[in-house]
Amino acid sequence: xxxxxxxxxxxxxxxxxxxxxxxxxxxxxxxxxxxxxxxxxxxxxxxxxxxxxxxxxxxxxxxxxxxxxxxxxxxxxxxxxxxxxxxxxxxxxxxxxxxxxxxxxxxxxxxxxxxxxxxxxxxxxxxxxxxxxxxxxxxxxxxxxxxxxxxxxxxxxxxxxxxxxxxxxxxxxxxxxxxxxxxxxxxxxxxxxxxxxxxxxxxxxxxxxxxxxxxxxxxxxxxxxxxxxxxxxxxxxxxxxxxxxxxxxxxxxxxxxxxxxxxxxxxxxxxxxxxxxxxxxxxxxxxxxxxxxxxxxxxxxxxxxxxxxxxxxxxxxxxxxxxxxxxxxxxxxxxxxxxxxxxxxxxxxxxxxxxxxxxxxxxxxxxxxxxxxxxxxxxxxxxxxxxxxxxxxxxxxxxxxxxxxxxxxxxxxxxxxxxxxxxxxxxxxxxxxxxxxxxxxxxxxxxxxxxxxxxxxxxxxxxxxxxxxxxxxxxxxxxxxxxxxxxxxxxxxxxxxxxxxxxxxxxxxxxxxxxxxxxxxxxxxxxxxxxxxxxxxxxxxxxxxxxxxxxxxxxxxxxxxxxxxxxxxxxxxxxxxxxxxxxxxxxxxxxxxxxxxxxxxxxxxxxxxxxxxxxxxxxxxx
Amino acid sequence: xxxxxxxxxxxxxxxxxxxxxxxxxxxxxxxxxxxxxxxxxxxxxxxxxxxxxxxxxxxxxxxxxxxxxxxxxxxxxxxxxxxxxxxxxxxxxxxxxxxxxxxxxxxxxxxxxxxxxxxxxxxxxxxxxxxxxxxxxxxxxxxxxxxxxxxxxxxxxxxxxxxxxxxxxxxxxxxxxxxxxxxxxxxxxxxxxxxxxxxxxxxxxxxxxxxxxxxxxxxxxxxxxxxxxxxxxxxxxxxxxxxxxxxxxxxxxxxxxxxxxxxxxxxxxxxxxxxxxxxxxxxxxxxxxxxxxxxxxxxxxxxxxxxxxxxxxxxxxx
Ligand SMILES: Nc1ncnc2c1ncn2[C@@H]1O[C@H](COP(=O)(O)OP(=O)(O)OP(=O)(O)O)[C@@H](O)[C@H]1O
Ligand code: SF4
Ligand code: SF4
Ligand SMILES: [Mg+2]
Numbered sequence: 001x002x003x004x005x006x007x008x009x010x011x012x013x014x015x016x017x018x019x020x021x022x023x024x025x026x027x028x029x030x031x032x033x034x035x036x037x038x039x040x041x042x043x044x045x046x047x048x049x050x051x052x053x054x055x056x057x058x059x060x061x062x063x064x065x066x067x068x069x070x071x072x073x074x075x076x077x078x079x080x081x082x083x084x085x086x087x088x089x090x091x092x093x094x095x096x097x098x099x100x101x102x103x104x105x106x107x108x109x110x111x112x113x114x115x116x117x118x119x120x121x122x123x124x125x126x127x128x129x130x131x132x133x134x135x136x137x138x139x140x141x142x143x144x145x146x147x148x149x150x151x152x153x154x155x156x157x158x159x160x161x162x163x164x165x166x167x168x169x170x171x172x173x174x175x176x177x178x179x180x181x182x183x184x185x186x187x188x189x190x191x192x193x194x195x196x197x198x199x200x201x202x203x204x205x206x207x208x209x210x211x212x213x214x215x216x217x218x219x220x221x222x223x224x225x226x227x228x229x230x231x232x233x234x235x236x237x238x239x240x241x242x243x244x245x246x247x248x249x250x251x252x253x254x255x256x257x258x259x260x261x262x263x264x265x266x267x268x269x270x271x272x273x274x275x276x277x278x279x280x281x282x283x284x285x286x287x288x289x290x291x292x293x294x295x296x297x298x299x300x301x302x303x304x305x306x307x308x309x310x311x312x313x314x315x316x317x318x319x320x321x322x323x324x325x326x327x328x329x330x331x332x333x334x335x336x337x338x339x340x341x342x343x344x345x346x347x348x349x350x351x352x353x354x355x356x357x358x359x360x361x362x363x364x365x366x367x368x369x370x371x372x373x374x375x376x377x378x379x380x381x382x383x384x385x386x387x388x389x390x391x392x393x394x395x396x397x398x399x400x401x402x403x404x405x406x407x408x409x410x411x412x413x414x415x416x417x418x419x420x421x422x423x424x425x426x427x428x429x430x431x432x433x434x435x436x437x438x439x440x441x442x443x444x445x446x447x448x449x450x451x452x453x454x455x456x457x458x459x460x461x462x463x464x465x466x467x468x469x470x471x472x473x474x475x476x477x478x479x480x481x482x483x484x485x486x487x488x489x490x491x492x493x494x495x496x497x498x499x500x501x502x503x504x505x506x507x508x509x510x511x512x513x514x515x516x517x518x519x520x521x522x523x524x525x526x527x528x529x530x531x532x533x534x535x536x537x538x539x540x541x542x543x544x545x546x547x548x549x550x551x552x553x554x555x556x557x558x559x560x561x562x563x564x565x566x567x568x569x570x571x572x573x574x575x576x577x578x579x580x581x582x583x584x585x586x587x588x589x590x591x592x593x594x595x596x597x598x599x600x601x602x603x604x605x606x607x608x609x610x611x612x613x614x615x616x617x618x619x620x621x622x
Numbered sequence: 623x624x625x626x627x628x629x630x631x632x633x634x635x636x637x638x639x640x641x642x643x644x645x646x647x648x649x650x651x652x653x654x655x656x657x658x659x660x661x662x663x664x665x666x667x668x669x670x671x672x673x674x675x676x677x678x679x680x681x682x683x684x685x686x687x688x689x690x691x692x693x694x695x696x697x698x699x700x701x702x703x704x705x706x707x708x709x710x711x712x713x714x715x716x717x718x719x720x721x722x723x724x725x726x727x728x729x730x731x732x733x734x735x736x737x738x739x740x741x742x743x744x745x746x747x748x749x750x751x752x753x754x755x756x757x758x759x760x761x762x763x764x765x766x767x768x769x770x771x772x773x774x775x776x777x778x779x780x781x782x783x784x785x786x787x788x789x790x791x792x793x794x795x796x797x798x799x800x801x802x803x804x805x806x807x808x809x810x811x812x813x814x815x816x817x818x819x820x821x822x823x824x825x826x827x828x829x830x831x832x833x834x835x836x837x838x839x840x841x842x843x844x845x846x847x848x849x850x851x852x853x854x855x856x857x858x859x860x861x862x863x864x865x866x867x868x869x870x871x872x873x874x875x876x877x878x879x880x881x882x883x884x885x886x887x888x889x890x891x892x893x894x895x896x897x898x899x900x901x902x903x904x905x906x907x908x909x910x911x912x913x914x915x916x917x918x919x920x921x922x923x924x925x926x927x928x929x930x931x932x933x934x935x936x937x938x939x940x
Contacts, residue, residue, distance in 0.1 A: 166722045167717040168722065168724055170715070171715070171724075173686060175736035175740055175741065175790070176710050176741040186725055186728075189728075455673065485832060486832065488671075489878070490876040512806060519878050542880055556810055558838070558839045560879060561838075563858060564859065566817070567836075568810055569810030573777065
């Protein structure tokens with residue numbers, strides 16, 4: 001149902017569906033329509049014009065009724081095209097799944113074979129097959145199916161390779177399933193939608209290809225009519241009696257157009273990336289739609305977030321990912337943002353430079369000031385100029401910032417040359433220096449590496465080098481060490497610490513690890529359900545947590561040196577920001593909650609350096 | 623008493639390179655010959671950095687990978703041909719990524735039924751009662767059975783993963799980073815559940831993690847892997863407090879701890895060994911502050927260093 005609604009939201013697809021439905025109904029109704037025999041020759045009635053007596057669409061060069069031939073021909077062409085598509089899809093998908101699932105040598109042999117097939121020009125290959133098998137509709141069908149197999153095989157193999165590496169396939173094997181059963185019950189349901197998409201986008205072309213072979217006289221043989229042979233036979237009378245070519249021509253056009261429009265619609269409707277309601281591409285900059293007043297500049301910090309609100313609007317739901325967040329960071333200072341997944345840490349960070357995917361993201365209030373300038377009001381050009389140059393990011397997964405197909409050196413050089421006009425040699429020199437500054441050994445040779453040739457720790461150092469490429473003033477690091485090993489993490493943290501001391505960098509460091517915060521950050525903000533629930537200096541927060549959430553969360557973190565023991569947990573789950581309770585978001589999990597906690601807003605109260613959002617704090621804050 | 627799991631000289635070498643039909647040009651020794659035992663009811667922790675062979679070892683133990691050499695014995699029975707179905711009744715695997723380990727197109731019920739059907743050939747009613755029992759044990763409500771994986775939070779999905787592993791009624795469960803994808807505040811919910819299940823079903827665990835503090839909190843003994851080899855084994859409460867092997871000490875010093883000042887615990891240019899071209903002698907020598915001539919020539923063997931602690935090092939710490 002959902003699928004049909006999405007499909008028909010696309011006007012062109014709906015139009016295609018209607019045209020195709022009319023054609024299908026007509027050809028299915030052939031047995032009950034009062035049609036003449038399409039193959040009866042009556043040379044006295046040659047080339048009758050359309051709308052002549054007894055021949056609605058006229059007759060062809062042998063006096064056969066064109067309407068009857070058109071409908072019979074359409075039926076045949078559709079049947080052959082669809083049948084060829086089914087064959088190509090079945091064989092191609094089977095080959096693709098087998099190659100992708102077993103991998104290794106089997107994959108190698110199969111895919112080289114497919115590559116060989118694809119090396120021939122498409123139509124030449126089809127011609128060669130028909131030439132070898134001899135003309136005839138069946139052979140044309142085989143040829144068209146054969147040349148389309150590689151398309152399916154490649155697409156399906158690609159998807160399967162990704163799926164076969166997923167853990168649920170291993171889990172199925174451990175559940176005692178054999179290979180055949182895994183392919184049929186675990187893999188196939190997951191690739192089915194891709195097969196349908198591939199089919200709906202190719203069946204139109206396959207009809208056209210069969211028509212092409214028939215046109216050349218290699219497909220359907222006289223007197224049998226299909227659209228291609230009708231065109232072929234009409235060719236000699238093209239000038240004198242154009243209607244004999246125009247009528248089948250229009251039909252081919254209608255069929256191919258309607259199938260392709262519908263196919264594109266099917267693809268879009270099945271594509272999960274478009275499911276979420278975002279039928280348009282994300283913009284270069286997050287949409288800003290501020291409801292209230294823009295807060296006046298209060299002159300704090302180098303980077304200053306004031307009452308920032310960022311939301312996601314997905315169908316009818318509103319996810320309040322960032323809710324009235326105020327933060328600032330000074331030069332040479334490291335501010336930590338700590339919170340669990342979904343608490344809004346990353347969206348806060350991305351909102352700064354307008355990097356929240358939009359739609360569905362919208363900044364609905366507040367201000368982001370860099371040296372006093374409101375970045376939310378800045379035009380895209382100025383924002384782009386500052387991205388990387390003034391404010392740079394380091395992400396958790398360096399692979400998301402590094403392009404897999406380019407050498408890391410080239411990517412660093414490009415990052416430098418975006419903002420600075422320097423020669424390639426200078427940029428290369430600078431790239432090497434950067435890699436050395438993040439302590440990558442053998443920088444001269446490492447710049448020739450592709451990202452996948454480096455270890456996770458190395459890639460993250462390249463990520464930091466990219467962030468440093470243009471000497472930014474602020475670095476926003478979003479869980480940069482979460483995916484790394486402890487020994488590498490220790491090195492990267494030490495590196496970041498040196499950088500801010502040597503270069504006076506301001507660092508916003510996002511993490512869920514109290515140990516990391518303790519070692520690196522000067523001040524900390526704790527987020528829960530999109531809001532800051534507590535902030536203060538690192539020592540204050542760690543030694544005297546005031547918010548019950550902070551305190552309980554710290555109790556959950558196991559520390560090394562305690563031996564075997566039970567660990568603490570907070571019952572329940574973090575809240576969904578689309579469905580926040582009134583009052584304190586932590587109330588359902590808080591053992592100090594009272595009636596008052598579940599009523600109205602609770603303000604962040606305290607001083608500029610120490611504040612907590614709770615009516616029964618663990619400790620009175622100074 | 624026969625140990626629950628006994629591994630002898632187990633090793634895996636992956637071929638790399640080589641053409642379409644040619645022999646592989648080189649081999650990565652992902653797991654070097656290693657031997658250890660796990661007693662029934664014990665939790666053996668396995669730690670080490672990424673690429674040290676933790677997952678390769680685990681996948682061999684459940685039969686997803688064929689070992690290059692060595693043997694695996696479970697409760698005295700040798701299992702040496704890689705056949706996940708034969709392994710499945712004795713040893714199960716709980717995966718790191720709770721979402722990727724559940725087929726998105728299957729209901730939880732279909733996922734739970736597979737091991738009961740394939741490994742034990744149970745009929746419908748028998749399966750239903752069994753699933754209900756298991757769901758009870760892991761605190762999941764039975765109305766979840768008709769839902770699809772994407773409808774669950776990470777913690778719930780991880781419990782479903784536990785439930786599936788339990789459905790095979792194994793003797794041993796390998797927990798590969800079972801909580802690293804979860805929030806800190808719910809991690810302990812899953813860990814405590816695992817502890818209770820262990821007593822209830824008299825299970826033996828292998829607990830793989832890169833989080834030293836979590837491993838220490840749940841394990842009886844801990845194995846430290848480096849570059850495909852065991853470098854130290856010892857009691858959980860001893861091994862990080864009094865490491866004998868310099869690598870174990872480096873690990874313990876690198877874990878960020880509240881109240882310890884930030885300093886990189888090793889030189890900044892220290893380099894990891896290249897798996898395709900391993901150095902002779904001790905693999906840790908390039909990073910080790912105690913390395914001497916002999917370390918670069920001979921491979922150190924695992925030897926006892928007081929009590930139950932074993933380390934593979936020529937110059938162990940006191
Ligand atoms: N199929 C394979 N082909 C070649 N090398 C492999 C293959 N699988 C693993 N390796 C190599 O084997 C070594 C051990 O890998 P393994 O996945 O066991 O590490 P791990 O300790 O589990 O790491 P992580 O914590 O990152 O998962 C690594 O050097 C890895 O690159
Ligand atoms: S406001 Fe109430 S419910 Fe919220 S944390 Fe404080 S005591 Fe708990
Ligand atoms: S054997 Fe030598 S190099 Fe290896 S860990 Fe011991 S002291 Fe260090
Ligand atoms: Mg692993």
